[in-house]
Amino acid sequence: MKSTKGVCVIICTFNGEMRLEKTLNHLAQQDFTNLLECELIVVDNNSSDNTRQIALENWNNYSLTWTSFKVIEEHQPGLSFARQKGIDEANYEYIIFCDDDNWLDKNYVETAFNIISGDPKIAALGGQSTATASIAIPDWFEGSKSNYAVGQQADETGDVTSREFLWGSGIVIRKSIYQLAYLQFPSLLTGRKGQTLSAGEDSEMCLRFMIMGYRLYYSDQLKFQHFISEERLTPQYNDNLRVGFVQAYEILKLYSAxxxxxxxxxxxxxxxxxxxxxxxxxxxxxxxxxxxxxxxxxxxxxxxxxxxxxxxxxxxxxxxxxx
Structure with missing residues (x-):
């Protein structure tokens, strides 16, 4: 049986055939100074395109020995269901949730492992991101970039528990704590379902960890690029994101209390x-x-x-x- 002292990178995706190539390419270029057991799991969340085939074809282009790779399916729409499926399949204690449009820097996996494995009270760990797109990023984006999980989550590396949340993009967690947090109490916020928008699921997860007595941590060493597609770079999409945050707040404030x-x-x-x-x-x-x-x-x-x-x-x- 594999050791639990390793990292599982989970990519939950819906119709991600056009986004996965570069995301997988950045994961394939991860550098390690020490031997580290890893695995990569792509969770196809009820896609109607060729997500599974494209993911397998792209990964087969790389001859890598440091990680295993597989694509699994979760037919129940919703990010929470896809994440749970990935968690259930994971062999290792440390989990990185990498969105299908997150391009992790080459030392992301090892840095994440070194930080979270060094402090048993850290339940969730986050980093910083920069936006990238196929078109010019509009001027209004700078004032709304946090809605898109872009930027720095804190002024400096350290404990950010008082912030009460970390972005789900690139977040690093412990499998054992996640399982305890959701064993008897399923998520009250369902997350994304296909093309629909909702928000707050990542904050709910962080607040559950906090109620359990654990801490949130930020490191400016964890860096990634967040690719923003053209259809998401519109004022209407940004407004929809804000509506989702407002709706989620009615539940999140209960956790916070x-x-x-x-x-x-x-x-x-x-x-x-x-x-x-x-x-x-x-x-x-x-x-x-x-x-x-x-x-x-x-x-x-x-x-x-x-x-x-x-x-x-x-x-x-x-x-x-x-x-």
Whole structure:
């Protein structure tokens, strides 16, 4: 049986035949200073084009001994299902989710392994990206590049747990922690389904890791190019991305409330309670976020509790950190 001390690169793709060639080419050019066990898994997520054939043909052009390669299928549409399929097939503990338009720098895999394997409290690791396209990148893109997972995720290398999220593009995680995070509680945010847009699934994953007591980390040594197709470089597409983020926020704020209640210093918890009590005395209504934080802190039933709130509450209580 293979050792779990290695890296599995997972590419989840839907109709990616036109994008995979350069993505695979950059992976084939990975450099290693030390022997490292690796595997590459392409998850074909219900594609209607020749994704599988193109992926196999492209990879067969390289004579590589440092990694195994296979293409598997996940017929259930949705990024979360594709990722879970890849995780289930992975032989190694450290996972890199590489989008089919991410061109990883030649030392990305080894650098990711060295960082995450060196600190058992890091559950997720992210890097920085630059945009590349087949057309001139429009002027408006600079102000919206974070919507496309482009740029630096922090000013410097280090702990970014307070940020509460990392981009899914190029993210590095631990298989064992991911499995625990989703074993009893499936994702509440389904991610991309074919050509449809939704958002927040990567943030949900990071918040679950945080509630479990782990940290998020950023390294400016992890670099990749993010290819942005022409049809995505439009104001309308950018607006659609923002709508997806807004919709996801309604669920993500519940995760955030649980995290801050469980991990905030006692001083902050007391401040939340005093503020709420004073508002009640002054007959001032609590704002939605204030009410949510207070009810979570005191363990009360949230007045407008819905299914998502109940599931997140159950997840928070189920983690070893909170038992």
């Amino acid at each position: 649980f995290y801050h209640v469980h991990f905030s210093p006692l001083k902050r918890k007391l401040a939340l309670m005093i503020k709420a009590i004073l508002k009640k005395i002054l007959s001032k209504p609590l704002l939605g976020e204030e009410k949510l934080n207070l009810y979570t802190l005191l363990g009360w039933e949230y007045e407008h509790m819905d299914k998502n709130f109940r599931l997140i509450k159950a997840f928070a209580k189920s983690t070893p950190e909170n038992q």
